[in-house]
Amino acid sequence: MKFIVLAILILTLPDLYIWFSFVRGNVGLVWKILYWVPLLATLMCIGFALMGVHQPLLLKLFFMLLLCIAIPKLLFTVVSLAGRGVGLLLPAAAKIGNWTGVAVSFVSIGIFIYGLTSGWKELVTKEITVTSADVPEAFNGYRLVQLSDIHIGTFIGNEEFVQRLVKEVNDLHPDLIVFTGDLVNSSADELDNFMEILPQLRAKDGVYSILGNHDYCEYHHYDTPDGARSNLREVIRRERGFGWDVLLNEHRFIHRGTDSIAIIGVENEGKPPFPSFADLPKAMKGVSDDVYKILLSHDPSHWRREVLPETDIQLTLSGHTHAMQLMIGNFSPAQWAYREWGGAYQEDKHMLYVSLGIGGTVPFRFGAWPEINVITLKRPE
Structure with missing residues (x-):
């Protein structure tokens, strides 16, 4: 509830500042009424969500209002107030602050x-080479494709994008495909339009997948108490129907002659409010110390919390952050929430790679473009 109150204040205060500073005495009645329509519509979307109404169109409307109106107003307000603050010493700064705020807000709208x-x-497509002396000789040059965070419900009506994704992955002819969670947004029926597309993903050693926080289908209102669990079972059933090997706190070995590597997959392991069902010791049971290990774990914070201090896993693959679907240069707001939020991170013999993913609950990306990750295992020369 505190978060909701804070969000409403952040949405409302810039409108009040702009209203009393620039609008109230300078426009006619019709424009005064229209001025408040976006804020009221945004607050109504929040209200519907709190009442359990989760309609895709309402979600898209909310994010359009948030991104194209509310945030630009917030940016203008911050810059304008900064100009007024400096204007206490240099009077011209107040006007400069207002015009700079207008410029910043219009750039953000664009x-x-x-x-x-x-x-x-x-x-x-992003390529990375992981070099380790622990890579078995037979797996030197082994290529795997990581996909993450498809959020398939966001692409309903844009099935051609998912078909293009599948084709581009298959054209890479990978040895292995791994999917690191969040196939759906909130329910299994989002997959209905993609039942003939996703099974087309092909790799020599198959497709392995794990669950992300959205795959537990808890972000949805159901009429029955077991609605979320029933949808979770259906998501898993459909993935397995695609021919994907869904790893639920378990592992598989991939063999090349006498050499092998282990693919370890855990259920989602996250800090509240995200679900945490991972059992890494169970998933690793039977995997010897001398095997090269690749862990699939949706939330990258799991790496520092458990993987680094308690295991010898050489490579962890995660997703989840999406870089908040916004990057400008090397900056993303995701770095305020996650220590490891995108790309490769190395500590001693341990590497984490965080994919920025494919989709999101809303079709928006800037800078953090949807990505296919190609990871090649190499031995040192």
Whole structure:
């Protein structure tokens, strides 16, 4: 509830500042009424969500209002107030602050409009080489593709994007495909339109997947007490129907002659409010110390919390953050919430790679473009 109150204040205060400073005495009645429509619509979307109404169109409307109106107003307010503060010493700074605030807000509107209309389709392929003396000789040059955070419900009506994703992955001819969670947004029926597309993913050693926080289907209102659990079972059933091997706190070995590597998959392990069902010791039971280990764990914070201090796992693959679907240069607001939020991180023999993922609960991306991650295992030369 404290978060909701804080969010409402952040949404409302910039409107009040702009109203009393620039609008109230300078426009006619019709414009005065229209001025408050976006804020009221945003607050109504929040109200519907609190009442358990989770409609995709309402979610999209909320994010459009948030990104294209509320945040630009907030940015203008911050810059304008900063100008007024400096203006106490240098009077001209107040006017400069206002015009700078206008410029910043319009730039942000342009960024958000691009992200909502085109950025979410800017699919890129990123390649990384993981060099380790622990890689078995037979796996030197082994190529795996990591996909993460598809959030398939966001692409309903844009099935051609998912078909393009599948084709681009298959054209890479990977040895292995791993999916590190969040296939759906909130319910299994989001997969209905993709039942013939996702099974087309192909790799020599198959497709392995794990669950992300959204796959537990708890962000949805159900009429029955077991609605979320029933949807979770259906998500798992459908993934297995695709031919994907869903790892639920377990592992698999991949063999090349007498050499092998272990693919370890845990259920979601996150800090509240995210669900935590991972059992890493169980998943690793039967995996010897001398095997090269690849862990699939949706939330990257699991790496520092348990993987680093308690295991000898050489490579961990995660997703979850999406870089908050916004990057400008090397900056993303995700770094305020996660120590490891995107790309490769190394500590001694341990590496974490965090994919920025494919989708999100809203079709928006800027800078943090949807990505296919190609990871090649190499031995030192």
